[in-house]
Amino acid sequence: MKAAVLVFPGINRERDMARTLRLVSGKEPAMVWHAETALPAKTDLVVIPGGFSYGDYLRCGAIAARAPIMDAVQAHAAKGGLVLAVCNGFQIACEAGLLPGVLMRNARLKFICRDLYLRVEHSDSPFTRGYNAGQVVKVPAAHGEGNYTADTDTIVRLEQDGRVLFRYAAPDGTLDPDWNFNGSVNSIAGITNEKGNVLGMMPHPENHVEGAIGATDGRGLFAGLVDTLGKAA
Amino acid sequence: MKTASVRKDDDVLRNKPKITPQLVAEHGLKPEEYQRILDLIGREPTLTELGIFSAMWNEHCSYKSSKVHLRTLPTKGPWVIQGPGENAGVIDIGDGLACIFKMESHNHPSYIEPYQGAATGVGGILRDVFTMGARPIACLNALSFGDVTHAKTRHLVSGVVAGIGGYGNSFGVPTVGGSVRFHTRYDGNCLVNAMAVGLAKKDGIFYAAASGVGMPIVYLGSKTGRDGIHGASMASAEFDDKSEEKRPTVQVGDPFSEKLLLEACLEIMAKDCVIAIQDMGAAGLTCSAVEMGAKGDLGVTLDLDKVPTRETGMSAYEMMLSESQERMLMVLKPEKEKEAEAIFRKWGLDFAVVGETTPSKRFIVRHGGDVMADLPIKELGDQAPEYKRPFVTGAKPKPVEALAVEPPASITEALEELIATPDLCSKRWVWEKYDHIILGNTVQRPGGDAAVVRVEDGPKGLALTTDVTPRYCEADPFEGGKQAVAECWRNLTAVGARPLAITDNLNFGNPERPEIMGQFVGCVRGIAEACKALDFPVVSGNVSLYNETNGRAILPTPSIGGVGVLDDFTKSATLAFKNEGDVILLIGETQGWLGQSLYLRDICGREEGAPPPVDLIEEKENGDFVRGRILDGSANAAHDVSDGGLLIALAEMAMASGIGATLEAAPDDIPAHAFWFGEDQARYIITVPAAQVDTVIARARNAGILAQPLGTTGSEVLAIAGEQPLSVVGLREDFEGWLPAYMAGETPPSN
Numbered sequence: 010m011k012a013a014v015l016v017f018p019g020i021n022r023e024r025d026m027a028r029t030l031r032l033v034s035g036k037e038p039a040m041v042w043h044a045e046t047a048l049p050a051k052t053d054l055v056v057i058p059g060g061f062s063y064g065d066y067l068r069c070g071a072i073a074a075r076a077p078i079m080d081a082v083q084a085h086a087a088k089g090g091l092v093l094a095v096c097n098g099f100q101i102a103c104e105a106g107l108l109p110g111v112l113m114r115n116a117r118l119k120f121i122c123r124d125l126y127l128r129v130e131h132s133d134s135p136f137t138r139g140y141n142a143g144q145v146v147k148v149p150a151a152h153g154e155g156n157y158t159a160d161t162d163t164i165v166r167l168e169q170d171g172r173v174l175f176r177y178a179a180p181d182g183t184l185d186p187d188w189n190f191n192g193s194v195n196s197i198a199g200i201t202n203e204k205g206n207v208l209g210m211m212p213h214p215e216n217h218v219e220g221a222i223g224a225t226d227g228r229g230l231f232a233g234l235v236d237t238l239g240k241a242a
Numbered sequence: 243m244k245t246a247s248v249r250k251d252d253d254v255l256r257n258k259p260k261i262t263p264q265l266v267a268e269h270g271l272k273p274e275e276y277q278r279i280l281d282l283i284g285r286e287p288t289l290t291e292l293g294i295f296s297a298m299w300n301e302h303c304s305y306k307s308s309k310v311h312l313r314t315l316p317t318k319g320p321w322v323i324q325g326p327g328e329n330a331g332v333i334d335i336g337d338g339l340a341c342i343f344k345m346e347s348h349n350h351p352s353y354i355e356p357y358q359g360a361a362t363g364v365g366g367i368l369r370d371v372f373t374m375g376a377r378p379i380a381c382l383n384a385l386s387f388g389d390v391t392h393a394k395t396r397h398l399v400s401g402v403v404a405g406i407g408g409y410g411n412s413f414g415v416p417t418v419g420g421s422v423r424f425h426t427r428y429d430g431n432c433l434v435n436a437m438a439v440g441l442a443k444k445d446g447i448f449y450a451a452a453s454g455v456g457m458p459i460v461y462l463g464s465k466t467g468r469d470g471i472h473g474a475s476m477a478s479a480e481f482d483d484k485s486e487e488k489r490p491t492v493q494v495g496d497p498f499s500e501k502l503l504l505e506a507c508l509e510i511m512a513k514d515c516v517i518a519i520q521d522m523g524a525a526g527l528t529c530s531a532v533e534m535g536a537k538g539d540l541g542v543t544l545d546l547d548k549v550p551t552r553e554t555g556m557s558a559y560e561m562m563l564s565e566s567q568e569r570m571l572m573v574l575k576p577e578k579e580k581e582a583e584a585i586f587r588k589w590g591l592d593f594a595v596v597g598e599t600t601p602s603k604r605f606i607v608r609h610g611g612d613v614m615a616d617l618p619i620k621e622l623g624d625q626a627p628e629y630k631r632p633f634v635t636g637a638k639p640k641p642v643e644a645l646a647v648e649p650p651a652s653i654t655e656a657l658e659e660l661i662a663t664p665d666l667c668s669k670r671w672v673w674e675k676y677d678h679i680i681l682g683n684t685v686q687r688p689g690g691d692a693a694v695v696r697v698e699d700g701p702k703g704l705a706l707t708t709d710v711t712p713r714y715c716e717a718d719p720f721e722g723g724k725q726a727v728a729e730c731w732r733n734l735t736a737v738g739a740r741p742l743a744i745t746d747n748l749n750f751g752n753p754e755r756p757e758i759m760g761q762f763v764g765c766v767r768g769i770a771e772a773c774k775a776l777d778f779p780v781v782s783g784n785v786s787l788y789n790e791t792n793g794r795a796i797l798p799t800p801s802i803g804g805v806g807v808l809d810d811f812t813k814s815a816t817l818a819f820k821n822e823g824d825v826i827l828l829i830g831e832t833q834g835w836l837g838q839s840l841y842l843r844d845i846c847g848r849e850e851g852a853p854p855p856v857d858l859i860e861e862k863e864n865g866d867f868v869r870g871r872i873l874d875g876s877a878n879a880a881h882d883v884s885d886g887g888l889l890i891a892l893a894e895m896a897m898a899s900g901i902g903a904t905l906e907a908a909p910d911d912i913p914a915h916a917f918w919f920g921e922d923q924a925r926y927i928i929t930v931p932a933a934q935v936d937t938v939i940a941r942a943r944n945a946g947i948l949a950q951p952l953g954t955t956g957s958e959v960l961a962i963a964g965e966q967p968l969s970v971v972g973l974r975e976d977f978e979g980w981l982p983a984y985m986a987g988e989t990p991p992s993n
Contacts, residue, residue: 024681120404222696
């Protein structure tokens with residue numbers, strides 16, 4: 010695996026992401042500054058980490074989506090390269106058109122940081138092959154604008170094509186409005202693009218990879234990526 | 243060009259108005275202080291000079307009422323690298339690493355404009371820490387609000403919490419702990435005390451003192467605007483009914499710029515470009531430039547034409563007093579100037595050489611070719627006025643006899659009532675608004691005795707907490723000061739950490755009133771006594787006075803922020819019961835002290851009596867014993883006993899785990915409500931596996947420490963012999979429910 014973590018001004022979970030990639034893959038990822046115009050040679054995974062790019066003073070992710078490096082990310086995705094976009098990264102990916110839909114303010118209009126439960130919808134994806142379909146994983150979220158929505162046609166297509174990989178759920182895996190803490194349509198926590206090579210998700214699997222710091226449920230996602238890319242390489 | 247010259251002339255003219263007694267008073271300077279200025283410079287000051295004096299000599303910046311007492315605090319220890327006097331305190335935590343931390347108030351602005359006031363409080367304290375070369379790893383806070391029935395309380399809680407979260411979350415530092423209290427004495431003055439903790443290499447710490455003549459002074463960060471002018475002066479006066487009009491003196495925070503400033507500063511520090519660095523906080527450019535010069539025994543000349551400004555037409559007076567945020571002043575190594583500039587440009591930040599160090603020990607400010615100020619720098623800085631204000635010590639209140647306090651209908655009903663009071667209920671609603679897990683090192687999250695964060699990749703960990711019990715300080719400032727330090731030490735101990743040092747944030751009313759000064763002096767003496775006894779030095783701090791409105795002062799509130807170290811963070815203890823069938827041991831002596839207890843206040847409606855006395859020798863012995871049991875693995879849960887007493891502590895341990903307990907009845911010689919709700923100090927609860935109980939009790943006996951079995955863990959209820967059992971789930975609903983309901987406007991406020 011040869012990962013590249015994008016760094017926009019105001020991004021602040023790039024160090025968390027880099028440490029997790031290092032822990033799980035054993036390899037140091039490249040940190041790529043937003044003003045670059047090319048990804049490091051042979052990059053096979055682009056990670057857009059969380060934070061507050063450009064302060065999120067405009068619509069979240071709107072400015073970063075137009076940064077110089079994003080053309081290279083678009084080209085990488087168009088060729089089928091993997092892109093993992095977490096939290097602000099998900100917002101950036103939506104703004105860049107890599108993923109459909111938009112992330113609005115949380116249903117109760119407050120920033121919330123807490124552990125929550127995600128139901129893995131299927132494991133037939135490089136991002137979820139480390140999990141079993143229907144498995145419930147506990148990972149934290151920390152955001153104020155993670156309320157996913159899109160027009161009805163888009164939602165229908167996402168559902169029909171199995172592009173919803175994660176949903177907010179109760180600890181037993183049932184869907185329950187009380188556990189859909191940010192109010193996302195169909196409890197959607199993470200989706201892929203049509204080709205399935207770009208994942209956007211609001212929660213932070215990278216913060217749950219060590220038993221001594223919370224839990225290890227986030228590890229499966231990264232282990233799946235290492236597995237996929239290790240085989241391809 | 244024409245308008246520029248008009249402006250310049252205008253500035254010069256405006257700089258030379260007649261200095262009237264009214265103008266002096268508007269600058270918060272007393273007539274005798276103005277006389278001191280005249281004596282010092284031998285002429286009438288210009289307007290800019292008057293502004294500079296008012297900025298440097300106000301209470302907030304000069305500590306003129308408090309300095310003489312602060313000197314009595316113990317500040318040394320083999321692990322102290324830097325005590326008070328710099329931007330923040332620095333302690334050695336081993337492995338070549340230093341922990342840099344400080345707590346600071348942003349009370350006055352937060353009351354006037356809660357979101358921005360609290361946000362810029364967080365921004366300011368973060369800058370204090372990274373100015374010294376540290377990457378911030380955690381934030382904490384201590385918040386005091388007015389009574390829950392007061393019309394402004396919800397608005398202030400909501401705004402302050404959003405402001406702290408809005409800044410810290412965006413900057414990217416976990417807010418891992420803190421405290422929230424409500425009391426009617428904060429109705430007119432809320433307290434927002436923010437603490438930041440950073441990590442640096444021991445040999446990579448940066449200081450404010452300039453060195454070398456002719457060195458370039460560089461302005462970094464955001465541009466200067468007209469915001470926050472006179473902010474420090476506002477914080478040095480009491481409020482009245484017109485305080486709302488002071489909103490324009492509150493600055494606006496920009497966490498995005500601060501994050502860029504952090505990364506840029508750490509990058510140029512790593513490249514060895516920096517001789518001295520000072521953040522622009524209270525009194526902005528004035529305070530930072532004067533401190534750098536005064537501390538380095540050098541003069542400073544500033545050329546304001548070079549200062550990046552956000553708006554046109556700013557006068558020298560405005561630029562010198564602006565408190566625009568996210569700005570830094572540095573003395574750079576001349577040969578590294580280009581390299582440093584490139585780094586700042588990369589991060590999109592302003593970079594301008596605005597002056598130089600001189601051998602003259604004068605502080606000279608030029609604007610448009612004219613000298614707007616020319617003042618002696620030492621007298622401005624480290625030789626500001628100092629007062630020995632008169633003080634009176636109030637009579638010590640008498641202890642409250644437990645038998646004279648009405649018992650509840652039932653102990654469990656009283657527990658249910660207390661657990662859902664504003665001060666004892668869960669503060670989850672608050673800390674879930676803060677990102678407390680970013681950076682991936684948060685071992686113990688908010689809600690326990692102390693937060694624990696891993697240091698880099700471990701195994702070392704730091705324990706962090708903020709504490710004070712203002713009602714104790716009000717009743718007896720000396721005992722209250724002792725107790726604040728002791729409780730902080732106890733909370734660090736309860737997670738298994740070795741307490742190292744504190745930062746103190748002393749919030750009081752108007753020091754010109756002898757009874758308020760008496761509270762201040764008493765609390766400082768208590769803090770000093772406890773710090774000495776517990777070997778727990780003060781390495782940084784902040785004083786906030788004049789917290790009063792229309793003559794009504796806050797409760798004396800000396801917030802104590804503590805730092806402790808764990809050699810192995812995986813050994814830290816949490817308060818949650820771990821297994822069914824463990825034995826619950828109470829460490830320390832219980833007399834049933836109800837004076838100033840929450841039972842007396844919130845159940846009986848009486849705020850009276852002497853607070854529980856703190857025996858510092860017992861604190862040390864009991865704490866060392868508990869820490870020993872956590873580290874040798876015999877205690878699998880630990881919790882300090884504080885607000886609300888024993889039964890509240892037990893309930894918190896049960897709620898944190900979902901495991902209940904079966905408890906013996908109170909001993910015959912103490913009334914049951916005094917036993918369960920008394921707030922005797924120096925106590926902990928630990929749980930021990932049954933097989934190890936005898937050994938632990940024997941060890942305690944040998945050490946002369948009281949270890950009393952209270953019962954065993956298990957089931958899903960809290961069951962006290964002779965009382966109706968209480969469901970832990972139900973208790974948790976009450977505990978978690980109060981604050982969200984209150985903030986949603988749903989509950990009629992209690993009392």
